[in-house]
Amino acid sequence: MGAQGPQSGTDGRHRRCCALVHASSLPPQQGCLPHRRAALSTHQHQPARPYLLVQALAPAMVQRGHGAIINISSGATTTPGPGTGIYGATKAALESLTRVWAAEFGPAGVRVNALAAGPTRTEGTAAFGDAFEAAGKAVALQRLADAEEIAGAVTFLASQAAGYINGTTLSAMGGMPALG
Template sequence: MPKTALITGATSGIGRATAELLAARGMHVIVSGRSADRGETVVRAIRAAGGSADFVAAELRGETSAKDLAARALELGGGHVDVLVNSAGVFPFGPTAETSTDGFDEVFDINVKAPYFLVAALAPAMAERGAGAIVNVTTMVAEFGAAGMGLCGASKAALVLLTKSWAAEFGPAGVRVNAVSPGPTRTEGTAAMGESLDALAAGGPAGRPGTANEIAEAVVFLASDAASFVHGAVLPVDGGRIAV
């Protein structure tokens, strides 16, 4: 029986690349995102390449939406989800004084509450089976201060701490929980940054932005048996930004 992987934010960027790689490695992938058109495009591409995939539309806003997505993924996965990749996220940039309450809540609903309640819905069953892998996608600005990135960074810093807490909670039962921390990455979502993305990346040893596929390869590694002794780790995939 193939493993089932649920990937949030899988209709574009890092999430899509992760779904395609996991499918290529023989997993049945549940592609989740807001856009049905983009989701079905990803599913068709995976199936055309010989993989197995289904799409579930989800507007992740916290507990109820997360639990609904988990239930649908379990249904499509034959009663089991073996890998959860929390890739969906929003990355606002701007002055603290211009942040609204609604904007603040939206960031934490998507970046923190949704992963929290997806783990709450799926990890206990993984623990009962004695196996499972959860990979959270964070960001390098969860690790250091950057003007205008406080809200995004704070939400992802919460996810870093949750990664370690969940590793301690579920690891003894065979569920590995880890995170990938991307640096500047060229995706549909960062296309509007233009040359500023290159300038941000220039400060690292790699001297360039990463690609969605490069980040996805790290996610897939942590989700695989090759990382069987890795628990609670936050893997920087940032072109060496952590080194400078």
């Protein structure tokens, strides 16, 4: 990045970054037909945020010859749900960037992966109430994930135990339920 970018900050703290975890998210909106341009505009910038972070922090990781970038994705990329179209599309774009960056930075020792998180109980999701609790019943474990469980998967991806994992999306979605 040029002299105006985050990499040229005066305190240098970002230069020591060994792992970048991008967890930006906006909740799913309404279905396609009732969407307003404002909702579309809000979601269309989602892929730009991790791009700017990676652009700022990856060069130092490449220079050091190691690092891990973990993008938090969602089951909405593969499991359709009413009202999740734009949200799922932005997370699918993030998974695509994950694969591109893995190929781009992998030869320099920087691993890039995504974690597709299933329905997770957080302060932010509490506002969705019973409808969100029902989403937990739709997975094989028949419950919502706790944030600590998702954090454990992120910790694994950032660790040397995942040293040969690159360019993939790890599913932490509670498993697919049996049909029938």
